[in-house]
Amino acid sequence: QIESLDKSLEDLLTRVDEFVGMLDMIRSDSSQVVNESIPQIYTKATEMRQIYRKIDKLEAFVKMIGNSVAGLEERVIKAETDLGAFPSTFRKILHTISMPSFLNKSSSSRQQQSLYEPPVLFKTEDYFPCLNEAPY
Numbered sequence: 822q823i824e825s826l827d828k829s830l831e832d833l834l835t836r837v838d839e840f841v842g843m844l845d846m847i848r849s850d851s852s853q854v855v856n857e858s859i860p861q862i863y864t865k866a867t868e869m870r871q872i873y874r875k876i877d878k879l880e881a882f883v884k885m886i887g888n889s890v891a892g893l894e895e896r897v898i899k900a901e902t903d904l905g906a907f908p909s910t911f912r913k914i915l916h917t918i919s920m921p922s923f924l925n926k927s928s929s930s931r932q933q934q935s936l937y938e939p940p941v942l943f944k945t946e947d948y949f950p951c952l953n954e955a956p957y
Contacts, residue, residue, distance in 0.1 A: 882948055893940055 885943070889943060896940060
């Protein structure tokens, strides 16, 4: 019985040694995570915040451009309805045909009523200063 108890104790001590080895390995992995991985994760999270800010600015820029394009499109549609949008072949035909004087007067008065005002456009360089630099 003593030999069987001795063998059981040897087995138990071996298992305890294995358990202690596993605990040491877990402790070293945990300290590696705390000392190395967490600072790396924090650094990456900080970099991502900067990227998120850039994305937000880019979204605002795209929205501003969309509003600008929509405004220009409205002005083009208004100009087409006010001035009439003829295909270029019709314009050429109308210019070559001499029109009666009353038609010329009405068209000139219509041109005087709607003077062209150029739209205020944004400059890309205001939003992307790196475009002013020379290319590589």
